[in-house]
Amino acid sequence: MSTRTLASRRNPFRQFDFWNYVTIAAFILIAFFLIYPLFNIFLNSFWQDGKVSLENYQEFFSYKYYYSALLNSIIVSTAATFFACLLGIPVAYVMSRFNIPFKGFFHILIILTLLSPPFIGAYSWILMLGNNGFITNFFRDFGIDMPSIYGLHGMIWVFTLQFYPHIYLYVSGALKTIDVSLEEASASLGVSGFQRIRKVTLPLIFPTVSTGALMVFMASFADFGTPMLIGQGEKVLPILAYEQFISEMGSNPAMASTLSMILLAVTTTVLFVQRYVVTKKTYTMSALRPPKIIKLAGTKRVFATLFVTAVVALSIIPQATVITTSFLKTNGPVFAGGFSLDSYREVLYKVPQAITNTFMYASIAIVIMVFAGLLLSYVVVRRKSKITSLLDALIMIPYVIPGTVLGISLIIAFNKPPIELTGTWVILVIAYVIRKLPYTMRSSTAILHQIDKSVEEASISLGVPPMRTFFKTTAILMIPGVLSGAILSWVTTINELSSTIVLYYGATRTITVSIYSEVFTSNFGTAAALASILSLTTIISLIIINIISGKKDVTI
Numbered sequence: 001m002s003t004r005t006l007a008s009r010r011n012p013f014r015q016f017d018f019w020n021y022v023t024i025a026a027f028i029l030i031a032f033f034l035i036y037p038l039f040n041i042f043l044n045s046f047w048q049d050g051k052v053s054l055e056n057y058q059e060f061f062s063y064k065y066y067y068s069a070l071l072n073s074i075i076v077s078t079a080a081t082f083f084a085c086l087l088g089i090p091v092a093y094v095m096s097r098f099n100i101p102f103k104g105f106f107h108i109l110i111i112l113t114l115l116s117p118p119f120i121g122a123y124s125w126i127l128m129l130g131n132n133g134f135i136t137n138f139f140r141d142f143g144i145d146m147p148s149i150y151g152l153h154g155m156i157w158v159f160t161l162q163f164y165p166h167i168y169l170y171v172s173g174a175l176k177t178i179d180v181s182l183e184e185a186s187a188s189l190g191v192s193g194f195q196r197i198r199k200v201t202l203p204l205i206f207p208t209v210s211t212g213a214l215m216v217f218m219a220s221f222a223d224f225g226t227p228m229l230i231g232q233g234e235k236v237l238p239i240l241a242y243e244q245f246i247s248e249m250g251s252n253p254a255m256a257s258t259l260s261m262i263l264l265a266v267t268t269t270v271l272f273v274q275r276y277v278v279t280k281k282t283y284t285m286s287a288l289r290p291p292k293i294i295k296l297a298g299t300k301r302v303f304a305t306l307f308v309t310a311v312v313a314l315s316i317i318p319q320a321t322v323i324t325t326s327f328l329k330t331n332g333p334v335f336a337g338g339f340s341l342d343s344y345r346e347v348l349y350k351v352p353q354a355i356t357n358t359f360m361y362a363s364i365a366i367v368i369m370v371f372a373g374l375l376l377s378y379v380v381v382r383r384k385s386k387i388t389s390l391l392d393a394l395i396m397i398p399y400v401i402p403g404t405v406l407g408i409s410l411i412i413a414f415n416k417p418p419i420e421l422t423g424t425w426v427i428l429v430i431a432y433v434i435r436k437l438p439y440t441m442r443s444s445t446a447i448l449h450q451i452d453k454s455v456e457e458a459s460i461s462l463g464v465p466p467m468r469t470f471f472k473t474t475a476i477l478m479i480p481g482v483l484s485g486a487i488l489s490w491v492t493t494i495n496e497l498s499s500t501i502v503l504y505y506g507a508t509r510t511i512t513v514s515i516y517s518e519v520f521t522s523n524f525g526t527a528a529a530l531a532s533i534l535s536l537t538t539i540i541s542l543i544i545i546n547i548i549s550g551k552k553d554v555t556i
Contacts, residue, residue: 018467019383022375023391030394033430037409038264038401044257044412056258069235070262076152076227076236077220080159084216087160088167089202089209091311095168096175099295100305106312108542113315114165115488115538117495117512119225120531121158123519124318125149126230127325127528150232158226161315163216170212174205178291207278214274218267222402224498225512229519237263238404242502245408253412260405267400319535326532330525343525347533350526353507354514355533361425361510362493365432369440370486372433374475377444377482382453398435403498406431410503423505431499436489440482447481448474484545491541495534 048055060066091110095103128135129149136146149157178201202209227236237259245256296304329340347355380392398406410431414421421427451474459469497512504513511530518527 019379023379023383023388026372026376026379026391027394030391033410034394034397034434037406037413040413041257041260041405041409044254045261047254056254059255060258060262065235066240066259069237069240069259070266072152072234073221073236073238074266076155076159077217079156080163080220081213081216083156083160084164084167085209085213087311088164088212089171091164091308092168092171092175093201094304094308096172097291097294098301098304099293100301100308102305106308109312109316110165110168111542112319112535112538113162113312114169115491115495115542116162116319116535117225117497118158118162118219118223119229119497119512119516120322120534121162121318122154122226122229123515123527123531124321125154125158126519127321127524128317129154150230152234154230155220155226155234155236158230159216159220159223161318163219164311164315166215166219167209167212170208170215171205174208175201175291178204210274210278214271217270218400221267221270222263222404222498224402224404224501225516228516237266238402238498241404241408245411245502253408256408257412260402260408263402263405264400267402271400322528322531322535325524326528328525328528343529346526347529351509351511351514351530354509354511354530357425357508358494358510358512361428361432361508362490365429365436365493366486366490368429368433369437369489370482372437373440373444373482373485374478377441377448377478378470378474380441381445381448392441395441396438399438401435403431403435403496403500404502406435407499407502422503423508425508428500428503428508428510431503432493432496435496435499436493439489439492440485443485443488444478444482447478450481451477487541487545491538494537 045056046052046054094100095106125133126149127133129146130136131148131150133149136148139146148154222238224238224242227234227239231239241256241259241263244252244259326343327339327341329338329342376391376395380388410427411422414427421430455477456466456469456474459473460466464472494510495512496510497516500510500513501516504510509517511534515527515530515534518524518530
């Protein structure tokens, strides 16, 4: 045995390289900024009057005020998931299988719907179907009373139209890779039309559908802005947690922590149930014969196109409404006749700092996410082990953490010395990185899987050290995939409200917080102008993703 081998066994740290230190640093940062805050609210939920107690949980399940919020959250999220599937699956099937026109245009509009914040959709529907909405007033002039958008049904409506693209994107991908021979075999046995879709196609893509449904449920369950705007007395858990934590009558951090833990318990349970069901119903396909586009003609093609057009039009109406109303003249809270740029002038006068803050914080967060995505994806993919698999799992935890919960946990953890971050812009950037890093990680790992190891091996064989090889070769090859995920992270960051509303203070307010405030003070013109800025930024970001990916269709 060589002297070098003996020395390595005596001191394993001699074998450490750059990637070992990256792994250790990642675990330390995750433990400090994610696990430690979550552990804090877990302990806080059991703390009452200076001692450990179950009183907070007993109070939650004893008072209707508390447990009805949980029931409302489950009802809204479940109903929104069901209706999103009813819309998303047929749209995905028609777009994937038939030769309808304007597919690329429809695809971009669907993705734009998904990337826009839900509370903007809620605000738009208030303008249309609120107590003084223009559609409400139009029908009222004819003696017809339209149902109000406020309440649980309004939340379900907004969430359905906002989140069905999750189903569409997942199902579209699955339908393009399904082995058509399985459907042909069922057709030869006499199963045709809708029965074939129900008995063969849907079971084959069930794991993918369930993943999309999980995304819809999680997004609906965790959303803060929509219930706050149109709930009108109907509480859901994120709202209740926020109100318990930040209340004019005196905050109750212990109960806010309890509500946060219940929120986290529900999302985690739903995730595990979905994973369990999928493992029981997973089908494998060779995909040697992917389906071909079926050429419809005449009436069938017209009806298929009208169906997709109707769904996409309904879901994009909020964006169109926001942009249009941003150019209308206003007289206080009322829209007057004619067009003007007054709302934009008022925005630049009243909240220029919010616009600057939004893009500055998002940009700082993205720089961190790109750098972290490059390094961590390499560790997870190229240095695969049980430890790096655990690291990957920890990075993905924020997928099941509602933004309100994360915000509360960070404030409880870092609101006193020696590390006092509450009230600073730093805590917002930390929250954004934790919440959105999974997007960059997934795109980074996906592109790295496509890069052959031989490229790195060839560089190393020419005498270039492994670390330099990564930065000069591998990282450069990864950039397109990393940037696509990073831009998606950036878009969702500038649209983030759930965690921001808990963490900001006056000097660190963002566009989303300003929109929320303007709507509540009935300044609809400035709210529309701010929302339009977000929408325009989202559209530009989609175009950039399209250019970087070099694809004909925008993908996520």
